[in-house]
Amino acid sequence: MKKRSLMCLILALSLLVCACAAPVEEGEERDSNYLYVYNYGTYIDPDVIDMFEEETGLTVVYDVFDTNEEMYPVISSGSVKYDVVCASEYTVEKLWKNGYLSEINLDNVPNFKYVNDICRQFAEQFDPGNKYSVPYNWGTVGILYNSRMIEEGEITKWSDLWKEEYFDEIMMMDSLRDIYVAPLCMLGYSINTTSEAEMREATDLLIKQKELVYSYKTDAIRDFLLNESAAIGQIYSGEALYCQEDDEDMVYVVPEEGSNIWFDCWVIPKNAQSQKNAELWIDFMLRPEIGFMTYEYVGYSTPNSATEEMIKEEYPEEIDNQALFPDQELVDNCEIFHFLGADVDRMYNNFWKELKAY
Secondary structure (H helix, E strand, C coil), X not given: CCXXXXXXXXXXXXXXXXXXXXXXXXXXXXXXXXXXXXXXXXXXXXXXXXXXXXXXXXXXXXXXXXXXXXXXXXXXXXXXXXXXXXXXXXXXXXXXXXXXXXXXXXXXXHHHHHECHHHHHHHXXXXXXXXXXXXXXXXXXXEEEECCCCCCCCCCCHHHHHCHHHCCCEEEECCHHXXXXXXXXXXXXXXXXXXXXXXXXXXXXXXXXXXXXXXXXXXXXXXXXXXXCCCEEEEEHHHHHHHHXXXXXXXXXXXXXXXXXXEEEEECECCCCCHHHHHHHHHHHCCHHHHHHHHHHHXXXXXXXXXXXXXXXXXXXXXXXXXXCCCHHHHHCEECCCCCCHHHHHHHHHHHHHHHHC
C-alpha cells in the first residue's frame, strides 16, 4: 500500500522512542556515537532511521513535539541538547535571529543541490542565503470538504467557513498562527500583520464563527472529516491528501483570498554536540530515494526536485493535485509566516487567549 496506517506509524514511533536513550541535559557529556533528533510527532518513516543507523553506525535518539511553540523554549533554554531539529519557517527565523542556531556548512550537504526553486525562493524570505536551514517538507493551508455532503464546487473561499448552512459541520485549526490565516485573508490583510486593529477585526470574526464550529483540532481534523462527524474543515495540504487517498469524494481547495504556504526545515542548534553528525543526517534526508520514502509515509510535498520526478513517474495521477503540486499562480497568492518580534507575539497571544476563553 502507498501509505501505511497512522496507527502503525504511532506504534512504530512509540517503540522507537522507548528504545532510545534519554535526551542529554545541559552540562552532561554525550557519546559521539549518538545523534539526537527533535521532530514533530508522526513525521518520519522509522525505516529511514534504521537505514541511517545502519549506514553511519550512529544511534539515533528521536524525541517528538506537537507544535513549534512547544519546541521553541526547549531549544532556546538549552536545557536539553539536540543535534538536529525540525522547525517551521517562522520559528527558524525566530531561532536564528535570537542566536540559537549554527550555520549549516553546505559543503557537507552536497544533496542540497536537489532543493527545488520554489523552496529556495521562499527560504530566502525567512533564512537569507540558506545559512541556517534545509527544507524537509512543505505545503499549504486550505479547506477540505466532503462532496457527498457539500456539492462539489460550492467551496472556494475562506468566507464559506462562516456560512450558517454549515452549522455544526465546520472544523477549525486549534493553532494560533494557522487559525488566523482564514479571517486575515478574508479581510484582505497580511497573515503577518502587526496591526492591533486588524487582529481585533480578525478575532471578532473568529468569535462570531464559534457558534457554527463543531470542534477545534489540528491533525485530528482529518479523522473527523473521514468519519463524517463534520463536512468541512481548515486543514494542511498533506492531511488533505491522506483523506483523499482514503475517500475519493474529499475535495481540497486553497481559497481565492489567499493562504499560508509553509516550510518545515532541519536546523542545527547552537549547543549541538556534533555538527558533523547533524549534517550527515540532513544530507541523508535529502537523498532522492529517502525523499520518496518520506513522501510515501508522510504525504506532504517534497522540496526535492529529483524526488518530485520519482513521484510523477510512480503516481502520475497526482500531478494535477494542487495539494501536492500547486501551480505558480496559487503559490504567488500565498504568504509564509514570519517571526514578528516579541511584542507582536504577545499581542497575538493575548487575542488567542481571548478567543479560547470566549
